[in-house]
Amino acid sequence: MTGTIVLAGATGSREDLKGYRAAGGYSALDAALRSGGSAILSVVEESGLRGHGGAAFPVGRKWRLAGARAAASKHVVANGGEHEPGSAKDKYLVEHHPHRVIEGMLLCGLATGASHGWLYLIEDMVPQIESAEHAIAEARAAGLLGSSVLGSGFTFDVTLHRAPPTYVAGEETAAIDAIEGGAGKPRKKPPYPGESGVRAEPTTVNNVETLANVPWIVRYGAAAYRAIGTGESPGTMLFTLPEELRRPGVVEVPFGTTWRTLLESIGGGVRDGRKLRAIHPALSCGFLDARHLDVGIAHETLRPLGTAPGCGGLRLVLEGDDVVARLLEIAQFFMREQCGQCPPCRMETNQFVHVLQAVRAGKGGDFAAPIRKVADFARKKGLCSLIEMAAAPILSALELFADDLARAARGGV
Ligand SMILES: Cc1cc2nc3c(=O)[nH]c(=O)nc-3n(C[C@H](O)[C@H](O)[C@H](O)COP(=O)(O)O)c2cc1C
Structure with missing residues (x-):
């Protein structure tokens, strides 16, 4: 890890308020309280920062939507509901660098006119909850959160919300539902959270890694941020390297870094x-x-190759791996985690499991046609994008692992 990257290195220890301040922490907030919210909005927009929760939506555009709404009360949700198998970067960030997320939330609040922040974590994330609670208390005691942040008159406070331990609870409208006391299931869009979110008030939902980028951007400027990464993918990205590698763990790399590196x-x-x-x-x-x-690695280089950086919960397929078993595990994950609200999602995720089980049992027949047919039928018919997320690996495997699947379907695992 070098000093050129945005989120700081994997120190392995928790960064407390003193340590974060010593590294320049909260100086972006200090400057922003003087320059005002619209200056922050502009710099974030110019930086080209995209969401790190998976969909890579431009952050400035999302903030402008919420910022433009006239409302007595607005919200910021920092989404740390990370539940994708293989991904640990949000847990790493919240546990080790909670103040970076809190400062990002404050800057988002200032830019969009929000005064309520929700740090959204999963109820079983014990070390992360402890670390976040401690950091919120430290920030309150230092006047960084509360009724007049650093005496500026700007009011912003953060509430930690413990979400149910499900995959869909990480979806943005599901997070809003959970914060309001519901079961944490996706809701119909539109209205988008920026129009009507928590308590029907304008709400900006961003991934915790996304928000943790903002203090650096405000401090060093949009041009400095754009100098890292690539044209369409500025800045850096956290990856969770898997156990099959000699040095597994969470790392930060500039976009544009090759897979080989x-x-x-x-x-x-x-x-x-x-x-x-x-x-x-x-x-x-x-x-x-x-x-x-x-x-x-960048959005624009992976798109034509049929994939995306996603949340960076990296997995590898190695020579000798049972590819069909891996695909079945993925299909079973999505079948189990779909929330049951949308019949096309239930149908698709069930069909994937059913077909892959038949392939594994050597009774696959024409397995590709029913997979493609159900994916085609279900596409865009869900309240959230779990339908497309479940289909992406299976559809790409039909191309890349055609031989493995055909061999298994003929009974030759
Ligand atoms: C099924 C499902 C699960 C999701 N889980 C997460 C999650 O755990 N964390 C997250 O930040 N975004 C998750 N998302 C994406 C969120 O809906 C939303 O796009 C994101 O929080 C926005 O933040 P960003 O723009 O900063 O990426 C999920 C989406 C879907 C459809």
């Missing part, structure tokens, strides 16, 4: 020397053939 130079290469067949940037994304190891 990430896996070999940073991750130390595959532990048992097995050959890499495919990279799976995250469970809800398509697979990437290992021949693309020298492609730089």
Whole structure:
């Protein structure tokens, strides 16, 4: 880890208020309280920062939507509901660098005119909850949260919300539902949270990593941020490197870093020397053939290859892996985690499991057609995008692992 990156290195220890301040923490807030919310909105817009929760939506555009609404009360939700298997970066960030998230929330509040912040975590994230609670208390005691932040007259406070331990509870409208006391299930959009979110008031929902980028951007400016990364993917991204690598764990790399650098130079290469067949940037994304190891990681380079950086919960497919078993596990995850509200989602996720079980049992027949048909039928018919997220890995596997699937379907696992 070097000083050039935005979120600071993996120190392994918790950064308390004193440590964060010593590293320049809350100086962006200090300056922003003087320059005002519209200046922050402009710098975030110019930085090109995109969401790190998976969908990569432009942050400035989202903030402007909430900022433009006239309302007596507005909210900021920092989404740390990370529940995707293989992803640990949000847990890492909240546990080790909670003040970066809190400062990002304050800056979002100032830019959008919100005074209520919700730090949204999963109820079983015990070390993260402890760390966040401690940091909120420290910030309150230092006058960084409360009725007049640093005596400026700007009011902002943060409430920690413990969400139910489900995958869909991380979806933005599900988070709003959970904060309001509901079961944490997605709601119909529109209205979007920026129009009507928590208590029907304008609400900006951002991933915790997204918000943790903002203090750096405000401090060093949009041009400095754009100088890191690529044209459409400025800045850095956190990846969770898997156990198959010699150096697993959460790392931060500039966008544009090649997969080879990430896996070999940073991750130390595959532990048992097995050959890499495919990279799976995250469970809800398509697979990437290992021949693309020298492609730089960015939204614009991965899109034409049928995948995306996603949440960076990296998984690898190695020579000798039982690909069909892996696909079935993925399908079973989505079937189990779909919330039951949308019949096309239930139908699709059930059908994927049913077809892959038949393939595994050597009774696959024409397995590709029913998978494609149900994915086509269900596309865009859900309250949230779980339908598309469940389909992405399976559809890409039909291309990349066609031989493995055909062999298994003929009974030759
Ligand atoms: C099923 C489902 C689960 C999701 N889980 C998370 C999550 O755990 N954390 C997260 O930040 N976003 C998650 N999202 C995306 C959120 O809906 C939303 O796009 C995100 O919090 C916005 O933040 P960003 O723009 O900063 O990425 C999920 C979406 C879906 C459809």
